Amino acid sequence: MVKWTVELGEYDIEYKPRVAIKAQALTDFLIEMIPPEEEEVWRVFVDGASNLSGCGVGVVLIAPSGEKVKLALRIDSRVTNNGAEYEAILAGLQAAREVGVSRVIIYSDSQLVALQIKGTYRPKMKKMLKYLGLITARAASLTDWSIEQIPREENGEADTLAKLASSMSDIRTREVLCFTQLVPSIDENVPLMQKNSWMTPLIEYIVHTKLPEDLAQALKIKKQAPKFVLLNDILYRRSYQGPLLNCLAENEVEYVLREIHEGCCG
Template sequence: MTAGKLRPYFLSHPTVVLTNSPLGRIVTHAELSIRMVKWTIELEEYDIEYKPRVAIKAQVLTYFLIEMVLPREEEIWRVVVDGASNLSGCGVGVVLIAPSGEKIKLARRIDSRVTNNEAEYEAVLAGLQASREVGASRVIIYSDSQLVAQQIRGTYEAKNKKMLKYLGLIAARV
């Protein structure tokens, strides 16, 4: 089922499966397991390579966790947000840029119909939530919506009830 849903991704990219079990040997040699024949037939059209998982030294993993999970107080993350609404649907896009320059890209579809300004506010909220999840303590948010940016800064007054509600949600998360 997963292979069917992710078919465009599997067809356009080579896939490497790291495993400690002999899964690659079983899938590539159908005679080892009759029950695996169907899976083998379905998966053989994809460029899947099976490699043994190599050992990770515990200290290296610890250093990685320290670097990625514990940002320094002076580090500032940049969050680029954009929201859109049209006849085919509504959605938001967020790019988190770590102080080291690494990028994390997120996209989310909005289930309800919203205006472009509401979609821009949803993008800001999604960016704030994502930055909190990665542990960013300080962020600068970049938005292409002058209205939303100026309302958040307090330069423009929000008169619409929905915009006031969004401003309250943002203020609660800052």
């Protein structure tokens, strides 16, 4: 000890007792060294349903804690099946933003729409490209989001809400937030029913028992009429053992074929 005292004596060393670290300094150290926890991901299940009376959208938001927010949205306009699925995704993103969520995973049972959003399939129709643009813009406020395709049986709640919204003009329930949207997010240019088509003589005969002046045409209409039925101003053909078949005007046939091709072939 004497030797070390001599050796260190030439240095001006001052010893002080160590005091307690201030609480704020410790807090600052913890904030600086420990990474912040990321916000947990919310799950959003969506589905769309389209029929002659309109379009229905179902959205189920599930918090990390398991709590659910259910949304049913009705669009009082004709929307295609693919359009209804896009409307559902747009509604899901909007609902997430309204709740204040920044990280979500969208679950849809539409493989075509999910792959189009992921970029695996490129839509050929302009309206689908418009929908993709709207989805990109609406998702811009989120920190992170993705979409996954799931089997239909795993999307039962959203599917039920969508069908409920599409089939009823007035929805009243305490468990579901219900809204009505008069027009779809984009103009899908769904063709209107032709005023004069091959169905016109049949409808005239069924409603007013009016026949064409041409005798051969009149006999043809009387022979065909029992095979058809008019419900809510829409003409259907009776089938032997199956459901009623919706009749299409000439200008609607090309549109339906495009929708089938878009749905099957992407």
